[in-house]
Amino acid sequence: MVRVVGAAPAPPCRFCGAPLRDVFADLGMSPVANDNVPLERASAMEPFFPLCVLVCGSCFLVQLAPYETPKPIFRDDYAYFSSYSSSWLQHSRRYTEQMIERLGLGPSSQVIELASNDGYLLQYFHEAGVPVLGIEPTANTAQVAIDKGIPTRVDFWGVQTAREVAAETQADLLLGNNVLAHVPDINDFVAGMKLALKPGGVITMEFPHLLKLIELNQWDTIYHEHYSYLSFGTVGRVFAAHGLRLFDVEELATHGGSLRIYACHDEASFEESAAASDLRERERAAGLEDVQTYLDYGRRVVADKRQILRFLVELKDAGNSIAGYGAPAKGNTLLNYCGVGRDFIDFTCDANPHKQRHLLPGTHIPILAPEAIAERRPDVVLLLPWNIKEELMDQLAGIREWGGRFAARAPELRLF
Numbered sequence: 001m002v003r004v005v006g007a008a009p010a011p012p013c014r015f016c017g018a019p020l021r022d023v024f025a026d027l028g029m030s031p032v033a034n035d036n037v038p039l040e041r042a043s044a045m046e047p048f049f050p051l052c053v054l055v056c057g058s059c060f061l062v063q064l065a066p067y068e069t070p071k072p073i074f075r076d077d078y079a080y081f082s083s084y085s086s087s088w089l090q091h092s093r094r095y096t097e098q099m100i101e102r103l104g105l106g107p108s109s110q111v112i113e114l115a116s117n118d119g120y121l122l123q124y125f126h127e128a129g130v131p132v133l134g135i136e137p138t139a140n141t142a143q144v145a146i147d148k149g150i151p152t153r154v155d156f157w158g159v160q161t162a163r164e165v166a167a168e169t170q171a172d173l174l175l176g177n178n179v180l181a182h183v184p185d186i187n188d189f190v191a192g193m194k195l196a197l198k199p200g201g202v203i204t205m206e207f208p209h210l211l212k213l214i215e216l217n218q219w220d221t222i223y224h225e226h227y228s229y230l231s232f233g234t235v236g237r238v239f240a241a242h243g244l245r246l247f248d249v250e251e252l253a254t255h256g257g258s259l260r261i262y263a264c265h266d267e268a269s270f271e272e273s274a275a276a277s278d279l280r281e282r283e284r285a286a287g288l289e290d291v292q293t294y295l296d297y298g299r300r301v302v303a304d305k306r307q308i309l310r311f312l313v314e315l316k317d318a319g320n321s322i323a324g325y326g327a328p329a330k331g332n333t334l335l336n337y338c339g340v341g342r343d344f345i346d347f348t349c350d351a352n353p354h355k356q357r358h359l360l361p362g363t364h365i366p367i368l369a370p371e372a373i374a375e376r377r378p379d380v381v382l383l384l385p386w387n388i389k390e391e392l393m394d395q396l397a398g399i400r401e402w403g404g405r406f407a408a409r410a411p412e413l414r415l416f
């Protein structure tokens, strides 16, 4: 799909500045994903923004097309608390154990986490006696961390914050999970990491892997706060432009398939691992260094929308009631792009009390407490956060009592 925008000039690539002319996926107009609507605002006007992803033909950075933002997306009432997901907590605990051993971290080390949220991860380093510092832009999540005894600075990360932090301390381990893809100015973010890293320090970052998005058709992971869709190759180019070098990588199952990259200063002595060179080669073999691969993807997205609608129409025609479970960003992308509202889905549930008594943006599907499933006994429960569907199927196993069934994308939407 080639971009058709009339006379509008092509916007510049967020990394290399080349004009962006090629469309990866165009999901039309969509409300901002985590902008759940309080019940008393149900009759108010709601803002919708273009949700279109472009690919740079020069550096292959897959990125959101610019859109007008009338207010900052990360507000003080931003409702995402990492500690509400038990599988994410386990993942974080294993990571801290692994890093303490691999890097030999102890009482004289410094760990810095970017986008440290409510201290969900740093708490494990803190318990092990390793000094930590969190950087978190949303005040209410940062306050939860501070209350747990995790030193946290309320700030966005970039060169300016990095200079101030580096005047006090530099990191032996500088980490950021699910933040690199969420920053609008990726150059400023990575340049800041260079400043805050000790000469022999290590950076680790986790982000959803673009190769998995394409292979497993995960277009619903596209939303307005998710600016970049990252491959190992492109992240390597971005880091190299700032004097940093990727030397190792792990492939993780989180978020449908993520990478954990390891980076160091250019001149540091870490040797490149076989996993790193192998992945670079596999991405090339999969066509990620060829713009045509990206252009072909848009057609699959459109076909998938038709399949999802066929599936839901058949369930409804057979007389089934359908409830959702979860209120994640990917659910909003799916429901809004497909035009699925209360005509298909009666309600959804979320364990996060900050999301309850709200409506999903755009579709206005009500968000209830998880107890609503047992009270209302829906025939089908559509698991919107498909990345944790096994965990949710265990939690909700009780629906089998009344013959309830689960539906989830895997990668096609189907029954379980």
Ligand SMILES: [Zn+2]
Residues within 6 Å of the ligand: 013, 014, 015, 016, 017, 018, 056, 057, 058, 059, 060, 061
């Ligand atoms: Zn570029």
